[in-house]
Amino acid sequence: MAVTLQNYPLKQLSLFAGVDADDLQRWLSHCELKNFAQNDVILQPNIQNDMMYIILSGQVSIHLGHAASPAIASVGVGECVGEMSLFDSQNPSAYVMAQTDIETLAIDRQILLSMVDESHDVSKNLLYLLSRRLRSGNQVVNSSQRLQKEYEQHANVDALTGLYNRRWMDNYFKRVCASDRKSQGDSGLSLMMVDADHFKQFNDQHGHNAGDFALKCIADALQLHVRPTDIAIRYGGEEFIILLPDTDLNKAQMIAERVREGVAKTAIKSRDETYAPITVSIGLARMQPEDEQSDLVIAADEALYLAKTLGRNKVCINDRENISPAQVSL
Numbered sequence: 112m113a114v115t116l117q118n119y120p121l122k123q124l125s126l127f128a129g130v131d132a133d134d135l136q137r138w139l140s141h142c143e144l145k146n147f148a149q150n151d152v153i154l155q156p157n158i159q160n161d162m163m164y165i166i167l168s169g170q171v172s173i174h175l176g177h178a179a180s181p182a183i184a185s186v187g188v189g190e191c192v193g194e195m196s197l198f199d200s201q202n203p204s205a206y207v208m209a210q211t212d213i214e215t216l217a218i219d220r221q222i223l224l225s226m227v228d229e230s231h232d233v234s235k236n237l238l239y240l241l242s243r244r245l246r247s248g249n250q251v252v253n254s255s256q257r258l259q260k261e262y263e264q265h266a267n268v269d270a271l272t273g274l275y276n277r278r279w280m281d282n283y284f285k286r287v288c289a290s291d292r293k294s295q296g297d298s299g300l301s302l303m304m305v306d307a308d309h310f311k312q313f314n315d316q317h318g319h320n321a322g323d324f325a326l327k328c329i330a331d332a333l334q335l336h337v338r339p340t341d342i343a344i345r346y347g348g349e350e351f352i353i354l355l356p357d358t359d360l361n362k363a364q365m366i367a368e369r370v371r372e373g374v375a376k377t378a379i380k381s382r383d384e385t386y387a388p389i390t391v392s393i394g395l396a397r398m399q400p401e402d403e404q405s406d407l408v409i410a411a412d413e414a415l416y417l418a419k420t421l422g423r424n425k426v427c428i429n430d431r432e433n434i435s436p437a438q439v440s441l
Contacts, residue, residue: 124165124189125240129232138218138226145217147209152178153192154207160196162217165189169213174206185210191240197223269345271323272330280344280352284404300356300398301363304411305333305370307349308390308423317386324381325389329374336373337366352408360397360428364437367393367426375424390424399431 127135145164147153153171154160155178171192172182183205186192196203197220218226226233267279287300307313307329314322326349333343333351342354353370355363371393379386394415398407414429418436421427426437 126165126191126233126236128236130230130236131232134230138222139216141222142216142218145215147213147215149209149211151209152206153209153215154196154203154205156202156204156206158202159200160193160203161220163191163194163197163219163223164215164217165191167214167216169209169211171213172208172210174208178206178208180206182210194223194237194241272327272345274330274334274343274345274351276344277346280346280354281404283342283354287398288403299358300354300407301358301360302396302398302407302411303353303355303363303367303370304346304394304408304415305351305353305374305391306393306415306419308392308419310349310389313386313389321379321381321384321386325379325386328377328379329389329391332374332377333370336370341366352411358397360395360430363395363397364426364428367395368437371424371426392418392423393426394418395426395428395437397430 144167153164166186166188168188170185170187173184173186174180174182192207193203227237267275269276307325310322310325313325330343330345330351333353337343337353340356344352344354346352355366358366371391374391375388377388379389392415394411394413394417396407396410396414410429410431414427414434417434418425418427421436427434428437
């Protein structure tokens with residue numbers, strides 16, 4: 112079917128706004144209408160493109176990576192696709208699929224270049240369309256970057272307590288150990304391992320929902336009673352770790368005792384009920400120059416075991432020569 116201005120109100124399209132009708136009809140006589148069924152692939156990265164398609168009816172979707180990936184954008188009536196690859200002679204950068212049955216005006220490279228050469232209005236309109244497409248692409252990139260940051264945040268943060276999780280701690284230790292070995296220095300990092308006392312008994316008595324509230328309240332108390340430079344982590348279950356940068360064991364003992372007392376005074380509040388506080392036992396150790404992450408965690412865990420053996424609700428310290436109860440007064 113011939114493409115004519117009588118059959119299609121093409122002058123209403125952005126690309127042809129202000130274009131002389133006779134010139135437009137002359138160019139259209141060399142163009143063709145192309146129809147695509149829903150889910151047809153119109154453009155794809157592994158096939159060179161030699162057409163710009165103006166959408167006359169229906170809608171298309173843009174997909175990165177592969178055609179089955181989620182759409183990153185949609186393009187509707189009056190918009191065009193394929194113009195970028197048409198101009199730079201590169202393969203398309205994305206898959207373009209018909210979201211519905213669509214009708215398009217297909218314009219090949221030579222006809223489009225003739226339009227640009229002969230019509231100031233076409234050049235101006237095309238520049239506007241390209242700049243709008245570029246802006247839309249920038250918005251997609253910004254949105255993708257924002258989503259990536261959100262995904263990274265979710266991957267590094269414990270959903271229940273809002274504290275950093277074990278994955279984040281693993282990455283932190285890789286940086287600390289690499290930095291120390293490079294400088295042949297001493298990180299001065301102390302680690303506090305915190306375990307909620309009799310937590311299984313609390314869960315059995317009050318239920319897992321109350322247990323979740325208890326963990327959240329403990330996490331809040333930990334953050335409240337450490338310094339701004341200290342980092343609280345949910346290590347797993349009812350176990351927490353607090354990293355104390357640039358802190359010797361004497362200072363770490365004072366902070367640990369403050370944390371222990373603070374948690375012991377924190378009531379466990381759920382939406383409907385308030386429970387008695389849960390105490391915590393704490394083990395302390397300081398990172399040695401030759402330590403891996405596991406060495407420091409094991410040393411603190413050994414001190415934690417002694418704190419529990421001595422009756423819980425205590426702070427114990429492992430100085431790598433002896434494991435003993437902390438001797439500190441606030």
